[in-house]
Amino acid sequence: MSEFQIGIMVACGAAATILTRFLPFWLFGTREPPRFVLYLGRTLPPAVMAMLVVFCLKDAKVLTWPFGIPEILGVAITAGLYLWRKNMLLCVIVGTASYMALLQFVFPAMANS
């Protein structure tokens, strides 16, 4: 594929992404949005945060080895530490380090599959 064709493809990807981000503002930017849309704007952020957590974990292997254990432990450590210390940065770092250690040293078979 030529660089020109790559450029066209990338431009299409950029246009699609920009469309998904600007669409709500083009639809409701200049006038008062319907009340249902404002209601969605209030209720969606907490719901979407749950969606993103599930999105991140959606391909975890829960039915075969290691049965999602690294993910469960990683989330439990992150959540437990946050409830205990209320420090976002600390628990993101410790949670991620724990998960990486679990994958690389405790369940190394999964890392290679």
Next chain:
Amino acid sequence: MVQALKTAFPHTIPVLTGYFFMGAAMAILMVTSGIPAIWATIMAVAIYAGSGQFVMVGLLAAGFDPVATFLVILMVNARHIFYGLANLTRFRDFDRYRWYLIFSLTDETFALFSSVKVPPEIEERKFLTAIAVLDQLYWIAGCTVGAFAGTLITFDVTGIEFVMTALFVVILIQKLQEKDGRSPAFVGLAVAVICRLAFGSEAFIISTMIALVAVFALLRPRLDPVEAA
């Protein structure tokens, strides 16, 4: 703006870690697929979407098909529509700042916008712009370093992507602890888990988005009693 950047920086450290290594991973994959390295930087600037760019690598490797590219990326990134809806009124008076804020509204930037408390001494639009700019710079840096110097990352970063999961877990907990956030967060969790189990990994985002709008429409008399009346 300098003060806004300084104050915003600590909030963005989880994103710095995640974007740098995930951007690098995307770029290494891209170069391995035979795409010239400079396109990693161009995509980081022009597309700026994590999962979207991973999918772009697959599309580019599969051959020239602009229509499929547009449609697939539209599907992958459809969740951004929700981020716009959630920030409609917030961005309204942000003047020229809003264009960049809308353009750069990724999962992680949206998550930070939903959780940070804007310091009283800094204008909200400047503070949010500072977060958005820093986040994109991390992504551009990761993509560029990965593309041009991917072989220099020699230590094992398996599992580094969990930094994003951890960030979302923490912000979800914050939402569960807020009076107004608790019910929508539980609804979101239930709907997302059910959609993942019922529709599988591929259709997860689209099915969850449709189900969320439907469930929130049904629950409106409970969650929004005054407005719905």
